[in-house]
Amino acid sequence: MAGRTYAYYPGCALHGTAREYDVSARLVCQTLNVKLQEIKDWSCCGASSAASLSPLLGIALPAHNLKLAAAMELPITTPCAMCSYRLKTAAHELKDEATARQVSEVLGSAVGPEVTVEPLLQVLSEDLSFPIRKPLTGLKVACYYGCLLVRPKSVLQFDDEENPQTMDRLITALGAEAIDWGLKTECCGAGLPLARPDLVHRLAYRIISLAQRLGADCIATACPMCQSNLDIHQKEIEAEHGEKLGLPIFYFTQLLGLALGFTPRELYLHKHLTNPLPLLRAKGLG
Template identity: 35%
Template sequence: MPSSTLSPSILKYAYFPGCVAQGACRELYQSTQALTQALGIELVELKKASCCGSGTFKEDSQFLEDTVNARNIALAESLNLPLLTHCSTCQGVIGHVDERLKERQTSDPAYVDQINGLLKKEGCSPYKGSTEVKHLLWAIVGDYGLDALAQKVTHKLTGLKCAAFYGCYLLRAQDHLPYDDPYNPQSMENVFRAIGATPVDYRGRTQCCGWPLSSYATDQSFKMAGMHIQEAIAQGADCIVTPCPLCHLNLDSRQPEVEKVIGQKLGLPVLHLPQLISLALGVDPKELGLDRHIVSTRSVLDRLGV
């Protein structure tokens, strides 16, 4: 792993917000800004970054996926900062590209040279393999630390039962996962405990939300989402919490459609991870975009008395 540019006194990242958080899930962008400000984490937004491809670029060409994301990583490298994303899909795609290109620097340097040749033609910095790609969850667990997070809590989420929904890309897209177990992860549950909430265990927390199927097998996609939500409800969850905006779209934005497909009312709120943590830090819910959700988050706020 490359040496860190972070110091104990300040955490600073090259921020890759991705597409969905700047569009359909704008509340994720809002709540990430609120959370990092509350924690004293500095973000330098990569305004010139492009879409990671969400796994679709490689269907046409792995070289295309590698080149596009080599450029995204190079933007962070030019700042001598880790690349931070709050999207599990972006983490999976960009993180896997970073792993592959670092390996190819040794096994097939001509491949990396070819990519850098294209970047140079466009006036971009070359990919060096000198930084790391890190999800917001990993930054909190691995860099900020759970003890430090617990000390920042001003409104413990006592009594709130939270069901983590990790999704696919965060856990299994990369060959190496230094901050968790890809098959039995505990990082989100540990965050819940640090802020006073109670983790809820259920089978679907590490499975696919169904989003990748939604454009061509809609009913199957919604049945998958419905199954996960039903399982979380059966285990007593007050809400689902996810580190992925695409999972959020399928579990929250499409929950009314999911209900029609499975023939059952659900009504379970789905929160973005930074929204949940920010509530424990005393951030005003209005700053977190909680009113933008399709499934009302009022039950969560009422339970917390905010």
């Protein structure tokens, strides 16, 4: 990990709703000597919308970006779970000859499946000996992976589908306590908050409330959709359930950044709608 250079694919959300993920990811990577070279003029992976209406478009859009990265001769890393899922799936599908033929017809030139894609969580977990300046002692974290980092294992080959451990190990290495819980890979509603907010609220409530009941102080995520579904809607969910939640939702890179000595402001922690600063102050981390 350290010293290696990656073709960096931030994904659309990291330029918008998830800017703090981009900022914190770049900060910790710099500190840990992981070099990120942003892919020039990258385009959207298509997310679930492209794939769900047209299977071929769902491969062609990420394949276009695989092609850009292949020209850089670097492995790709992306903080976004959706992007890494789409890129890895496309690379996997390109192993099939008929699909590869169709895709090269669409893109005008062949794309090999050999480009490797590693989610940023995987890159940053390879070596857990971090130069910690402020251990997150006393912080109980529910690590939430969502769907797309781990499922299906047959394609993604990353971590256990039901009880992944990568983020838990990373969080533990920061001095925090990762709680054992059963909704680590439960879906939070993905990209549907605009179309079906009712659905997303219900799923997010299940996840947030269980983490809270099991004693977690916060949830750590590795996906901009997971983070925003759990963070942005908490007020509305609280109103619907008549229950106070107020559970801070972090990107794992922000927790890593805190432990590496960055300030909450540097890590854009003030950007969250569910304010994490009271918790950090209470734990002596803010």
